[in-house]
Amino acid sequence: MGLMQVALLCSLTILSLSSLSNSLSSNYYHKSCPKVESIVAKVVRDATSRDKTVPAALLRMHFHDCFIRGCDGSVLLESRGGNKAERDGPPNRSLHAFYVIEGAKKAVEAVCPGIVSCADILAFAARDSVVLSGGPRWDVPKGRKDGRTSRATETALLPSPTFNVSQLQKSFSLRGLSVDDLVALTGAHTLGFSHCSSFQNRIHNFNSTHDVDPTLRPSFAASLKSICPVKNKAKNAGISMDPSSTTFDNTHYKLILQRKTLFSSDQALLTTPHTKTLVYKFATSKKAFHTAFAKSMIKLSSINGGQEVRKDCRFVN
Numbered sequence: 001m002g003l004m005q006v007a008l009l010c011s012l013t014i015l016s017l018s019s020l021s022n023s024l025s026s027n028y029y030h031k032s033c034p035k036v037e038s039i040v041a042k043v044v045r046d047a048t049s050r051d052k053t054v055p056a057a058l059l060r061m062h063f064h065d066c067f068i069r070g071c072d073g074s075v076l077l078e079s080r081g082g083n084k085a086e087r088d089g090p091p092n093r094s095l096h097a098f099y100v101i102e103g104a105k106k107a108v109e110a111v112c113p114g115i116v117s118c119a120d121i122l123a124f125a126a127r128d129s130v131v132l133s134g135g136p137r138w139d140v141p142k143g144r145k146d147g148r149t150s151r152a153t154e155t156a157l158l159p160s161p162t163f164n165v166s167q168l169q170k171s172f173s174l175r176g177l178s179v180d181d182l183v184a185l186t187g188a189h190t191l192g193f194s195h196c197s198s199f200q201n202r203i204h205n206f207n208s209t210h211d212v213d214p215t216l217r218p219s220f221a222a223s224l225k226s227i228c229p230v231k232n233k234a235k236n237a238g239i240s241m242d243p244s245s246t247t248f249d250n251t252h253y254k255l256i257l258q259r260k261t262l263f264s265s266d267q268a269l270l271t272t273p274h275t276k277t278l279v280y281k282f283a284t285s286k287k288a289f290h291t292a293f294a295k296s297m298i299k300l301s302s303i304n305g306g307q308e309v310r311k312d313c314r315f316v317n
């Protein structure tokens, strides 16, 4: 077997691992629901014009969906009976705007009932959110199925903002994502908001020798302390991810270089030569970031999961 065949085989194995059973395609709804993407885009656009926090929420919701049981809409299910669903699990504080996906689903059902999965609608909405914020557009692969299981306890499988690079790398590689995907996707933190609870460990009793994480720029640490003066208080307090938190630019990488980023997991990207090189590359070129982000989003959103096309995104059929 030549080198080419080995390379091809490897990439095929990775592809089939990341897309498990059903394969996605670009023209999946071409005949059955040709207008689906414009219907979803309109709902997301209208919601964003009323509430500027919607795009960040939808992008993060899609990430959480894909990291737990694949992109199967499990994040959209409501708790029922004795079962506490993902959206009621611990790291859900910034998960909001579920109503946008539910509204998009209703609008789609009115035109092509029973055809389009909630997981696909969320994948479209995440892409539209990035486009509306001035980021890149990509062609979303389609044909995801919705899952029937959602457990609050499984949100523990999400990466934590206290992770170092090896922990992040492991979390991503379990989903077929590379270190390059990790660095590119982290740029999503150019959008949105973080609560104090997500970074307070860095500014209060960091460890036995340092009250404040020494990798934080001291002036920035001081401003974080003024917003979050006491640990575990003021549950709604927090700060924008970056000063241009509704614009999908490469500011987040610049902040990492300035040591003014909120999470240890993002700051940690400077601790290995490869991730550091990529942070510099994306900080220098918004275009390089956008190209890499779109490519990695297609990989993230192709992690497969479910079995059915849900009628209502909040409940299994």
Ligand code: HEM
Residues within 6 Å of the ligand: 053, 055, 056, 057, 059, 060, 063, 093, 094, 095, 096, 159, 160, 161, 162, 163, 168, 185, 186, 188, 189, 191, 192, 193, 194, 195, 196, 197, 198, 263, 265
């Ligand atoms: C690399 C591992 C990641 C970690 C540890 C992480 C962690 C976090 C944390 C702690 C927050 C703040 C939650 C809060 O306090 O309200 C957050 C917000 C956010 N994350 Fe991540 N995240 C990661 C990767 C990603 C990825 C891959 C995406 C999307 C592609 C993403 C998109 C977002 C967005 C858009 C927000 C803002 C949400 C909002 O304003 O509603 N994150 N993330």
Ligand SMILES: *[C@@H]1O[C@H](CO)[C@@H](O)[C@H](O)[C@H]1NC(C)=O
Residues within 6 Å of the ligand: 087, 088, 089, 090, 092, 093, 095, 096
């Ligand atoms: C997040 O989880 C908490 C605790 O389980 C729950 O009370 C709250 O309603 C959840 N928030 C959202 C937005 O689902």
Ligand SMILES: *[C@@H]1O[C@H](CO)[C@@H](O)[C@H](O)[C@H]1NC(C)=O
Residues within 6 Å of the ligand: 164, 165, 166, 167
């Ligand atoms: C990352 O954290 C894990 C768990 O705490 C630890 O075992 C590992 O040595 C750390 N890796 C680096 C590179 O710091």
Ligand SMILES: *[C@@H]1O[C@H](CO)[C@@H](O)[C@H](O)[C@H]1NC(C)=O
Residues within 6 Å of the ligand: 207, 208, 209, 210, 214, 215
């Ligand atoms: C506290 O954290 C700093 C920075 O990561 C490190 O240099 C120091 O050794 C840590 N101290 C302890 C006791 O772990």
